[in-house]
Amino acid sequence: xxxxxxxxxxxxxxxxxxxxxxxxxxxxxxxxxxxxxxxxxxxxxxxxxxxxxxxxxxxxxxxxxxxxxxxxxxxxxxxxxxxxxxxxxxxxxxxxxxxxxxxxxxxxxxxxxxxxxxxxxxxxxxxxxxxxxxxxxxxxxxxxxxxxxxxxxxxxxxxxxxxxxxxxxxxxxxxxxxxxxxxxxxxxxxxxxxxxxxxxxxxxxxxxxxxxxxxxxxxxxxxxxxxxxxxxxxxxxxxxxxxxxxxxxxxxxxxxxxxxxxxxxxxxxxxxxxxxxxxxxxxxxxxxxxxxxxxxxxxxxxxxxxxxxxxxxxxxxxxxxxxxxxxxxxxxxxxxxxxxxxxxxxxxxxxxxxxxxxxxxxxxxxxxxxxxxxxxxxxxxxxxxxxxxxxxxxxxxxxxxxxxxxxxxxxxxxxxxxxxxxxxxxxxxxxxxxxxxxxxxxxxxxxxxxxxxxxxxxxxxxxxxxxxxxxxxxxxxxxxxxxxxxxxxxxxxxxxxxxxxxxxxxxxxxxxxxxxxxxxxxxxxxxxxxxxxxxxxxxxxxxxxxxxxxxxxxxxxxxxxxxxxxxxxxxxxxxxxxxxxxxxxxxxxxxxx
Amino acid sequence: xxxxxxxxxxxxxxxxxxxxxxxxxxxxxxxxxxxxxxxxxxxxxxxxxxxxxxxxxxxxxxxxxxxxxxxxxxxxxxxxxxxxxxxxxxxxxxxxxxxxxxxxxxxxxxxxxxxxxxxxxxxxxxxxxxxxxxxxxxxxxxxxxxxxxxxxxxxxxxxxxxxxxxxxxxxxxxxxxxxxxxxxxxxxxxxxxxxxxxxxxxxxxxxxxxxxxxxxxxxxxxxxxxxxxxxxxxxxxxxxxxxxxxxxxxxxxxxxxxxxxxxxxxxxxxxxxxxxxxxxxxxxxxxxxxxxxxxxxxxxxxxxxxxxxxxxxxxxxxxxxxxxxxxxxxxxxxxxxxxxxxxxxxxxxxxxxxxxxxxxxxxxxxxxxxxx
Numbered sequence: 001x002x003x004x005x006x007x008x009x010x011x012x013x014x015x016x017x018x019x020x021x022x023x024x025x026x027x028x029x030x031x032x033x034x035x036x037x038x039x040x041x042x043x044x045x046x047x048x049x050x051x052x053x054x055x056x057x058x059x060x061x062x063x064x065x066x067x068x069x070x071x072x073x074x075x076x077x078x079x080x081x082x083x084x085x086x087x088x089x090x091x092x093x094x095x096x097x098x099x100x101x102x103x104x105x106x107x108x109x110x111x112x113x114x115x116x117x118x119x120x121x122x123x124x125x126x127x128x129x130x131x132x133x134x135x136x137x138x139x140x141x142x143x144x145x146x147x148x149x150x151x152x153x154x155x156x157x158x159x160x161x162x163x164x165x166x167x168x169x170x171x172x173x174x175x176x177x178x179x180x181x182x183x184x185x186x187x188x189x190x191x192x193x194x195x196x197x198x199x200x201x202x203x204x205x206x207x208x209x210x211x212x213x214x215x216x217x218x219x220x221x222x223x224x225x226x227x228x229x230x231x232x233x234x235x236x237x238x239x240x241x242x243x244x245x246x247x248x249x250x251x252x253x254x255x256x257x258x259x260x261x262x263x264x265x266x267x268x269x270x271x272x273x274x275x276x277x278x279x280x281x282x283x284x285x286x287x288x289x290x291x292x293x294x295x296x297x298x299x300x301x302x303x304x305x306x307x308x309x310x311x312x313x314x315x316x317x318x319x320x321x322x323x324x325x326x327x328x329x330x331x332x333x334x335x336x337x338x339x340x341x342x343x344x345x346x347x348x349x350x351x352x353x354x355x356x357x358x359x360x361x362x363x364x365x366x367x368x369x370x371x372x373x374x375x376x377x378x379x380x381x382x383x384x385x386x387x388x389x390x391x392x393x394x395x396x397x398x399x400x401x402x403x404x405x406x407x408x409x410x411x412x413x414x415x416x417x418x419x420x421x422x423x424x425x426x427x428x429x430x431x432x433x434x435x436x437x438x439x440x441x442x443x444x445x446x447x448x449x450x451x452x453x454x455x456x457x458x459x460x461x462x463x464x465x466x467x468x469x470x471x472x473x474x475x476x477x478x479x480x481x482x483x484x485x486x487x488x489x490x491x492x493x494x495x496x497x498x499x500x501x502x503x504x505x506x507x508x509x510x511x512x513x514x515x516x517x518x519x520x521x522x523x524x525x526x527x528x529x530x531x532x533x534x535x536x537x538x539x540x541x542x543x544x545x546x547x548x549x550x551x552x553x554x555x556x557x558x559x560x561x562x563x564x565x566x567x568x569x570x571x572x573x574x575x576x577x578x579x580x581x582x583x584x585x586x587x588x589x590x591x592x593x
Numbered sequence: 594x595x596x597x598x599x600x601x602x603x604x605x606x607x608x609x610x611x612x613x614x615x616x617x618x619x620x621x622x623x624x625x626x627x628x629x630x631x632x633x634x635x636x637x638x639x640x641x642x643x644x645x646x647x648x649x650x651x652x653x654x655x656x657x658x659x660x661x662x663x664x665x666x667x668x669x670x671x672x673x674x675x676x677x678x679x680x681x682x683x684x685x686x687x688x689x690x691x692x693x694x695x696x697x698x699x700x701x702x703x704x705x706x707x708x709x710x711x712x713x714x715x716x717x718x719x720x721x722x723x724x725x726x727x728x729x730x731x732x733x734x735x736x737x738x739x740x741x742x743x744x745x746x747x748x749x750x751x752x753x754x755x756x757x758x759x760x761x762x763x764x765x766x767x768x769x770x771x772x773x774x775x776x777x778x779x780x781x782x783x784x785x786x787x788x789x790x791x792x793x794x795x796x797x798x799x800x801x802x803x804x805x806x807x808x809x810x811x812x813x814x815x816x817x818x819x820x821x822x823x824x825x826x827x828x829x830x831x832x833x834x835x836x837x838x839x840x841x842x843x844x845x846x847x848x849x850x851x852x853x854x855x856x857x858x859x860x861x862x863x864x865x866x867x868x869x870x871x872x873x874x875x876x877x878x879x880x881x882x883x884x885x886x887x888x889x890x891x892x893x894x895x896x897x898x899x900x901x902x903x904x905x906x907x908x909x910x911x912x913x914x915x916x917x918x919x920x921x922x923x924x925x926x927x928x929x930x931x932x933x934x935x936x937x938x939x940x941x942x943x944x945x946x947x948x949x950x951x952x953x954x955x956x957x958x959x960x961x962x963x964x965x
Binding site for chain 1: 645646647648651655656657668669671673675681684685686688689690692693702705706709715742784852853856889891892893894914915917918920921943944946
């Protein structure tokens, strides 16, 4: 039994090649050697890009003027486009789900996907890296376009760093066990999605929507962009350097390769030409042409490149002649010191973050989180900083944090309400969050989930300050359907008789705490017009504030039921009050009939 | 000067500060619902029937008010406190918020019961109640019912509510009943020219203008000519309206409420601009060329460039904007303007109303700038 998926070399090298072979040759030697693998890679890469740049492009949404009840166009648009889960590739990254599940001590829905993928890996060991991983394919493209031309940073030989990915994996897992998720910083798919969201998404928005719509970049952006470029730039040292030596997601699959049912095998016909070692992108061929099973990604390029047809991919139980996995040459061993350093790193990261988490006091920075976010400590544990929510969010309401909350908060989403408010017709962030840091709550739940509370600054707010009439926040809140900001007459002049003088005073905004969900639309409008367009204010006069009592952060359960319970309580109180006062509310009292 | 007969006896007597609802829809034309005509007997029957029954929302609105409120509605302290004095509570909290109007009505009905032994208070409360039904809820049968109770025993309604009761009769479909009261009132000594306005609403342009001229002769030129301008504008007499509005700006009133003059002049200026930009916009009079203008959108100034060729709008282009959530408005609104060859009757884009309106306004301003 064999699992050869490569294109074997032509039987007769002297004969003219067939047309398909010639076409594949034109595409390149790796296409010719293993066309199926390259085709799968291409399809997976295109699929990833479509999911990321088209499915997560909310700007096709249009409100339906005929719709009865509150608008839902942003949510509808995503649902219509999402024929495959937009976050599918993130769900497939096993390190993401394993690390978050360990850290949160809870089942994470994407674990199922990871398990399924690892099961497939029994037959296709590390096939994710060789076939599916869009970061790997992107690195291939960079290596092909740039790496081939720039040779000055090429390195030869190895060192302790050839096992860096295992040390990183150990760091991530130890940190997870201590409740801190580091996988988002180093796991393959989050690295890619974050890189794209910070580097390419602004170009997409700027080019298709207008450059004024690209939010200003912050420190968090620069760090992530630099990291992403570094990952791609590693290819200048050696092709697929990241995948071979650094990527901890790949390390998960490499460890799983211990359970593999199939592997590469070199048979006696080998002429020791060295082409397999040369063409292998994963450094999986030893000096004696045998296989490093943990490194092999089953791409089978070597099989197609072998002029002698000596390489086969067979079941592990195949005992026929060959040298499938005998250790013949000295290899760089995994170092205990490396794991020690990894553990220390994890502990350092954990204690560093605990400082932040422990400092949840009043002076600590409290960001406004997306609707449906679980309680803050769990949120920080579950969020892998993949950036999917930023991409799915219309008008960049969600933006990445820098170091306002320390390292712990880096790249986590916060509601930048001065830039844009959270639309009542959208619950996209939760729909695309791969870990459940933002729960996938339906639209009607989202509309009652409080993420913060609008607070009016009475010293600066134009009507309160007695400067001029302004009802931007009130109008905006009514338009969004919340009706949570109402008026109060302020600064009324009184005449000699104690009567209010007509046309004196201003209508000023009052936030109704039991209706405000903290969407931030009021803040957006105040900032856009009074601060930026008219220059009347230096700082926005109504601001969303999060924190205890101002937001609902439910790890589970329904926001609607929460609201209903509150309503019932209020009605009860009213009933009591009415009983006490004995208030009679007849429309036409008897004495007037 | 305000005529003694029109001095109010209650707080809420002054016009309530009603918020503007939504953005100004300068360009849309709303069709007037067909007027129902009623005989005097029918109007009386309607007021008696509806006025005696609770409105349909009655049971769904809870009786709610601050615990600190002084239900006896005693005279206000020196210090303004809208959580204690009923008048101040109505003025500051109920009037400005449409969501609280029905609550306000409930409170006033409750106050009737609480203060039933004080006839003077009952009158004051019934007047406030009628004013709320009239000015806020636009429930004219009930407003008329309660005002009739206030004026019970009088041959003619007394006080500031007379004009408003007249308007109720007009709204309920009987002009004669309204005219009867207005004729009894005679000249317009109201602060904002309410008598003139009602004559104008009823279509009696000559009568309205005569009253306005009489008022102007008394020295209240600002409010008189403003009212006259409004009368003419409503009747479609734009040049005459412009002339009156100009008089608001140019003539110095000798007998006006000082504080009102700047506001009346601002209103006159706004009306002149609106007439110029919307009411009298005539494409045939716009010279060929490209005109630019701007208007405040959702997130800053929005600029348009409008090209006119032989009396036709050839193109409307949004050249610069700061909008983020504009949906299809940037293309849809201009193409509607071109298709209709007008800035009136354009459907605003759902979800991007403010952007659409900014495009319409800027286009109208650009075209007005090109009028010969």
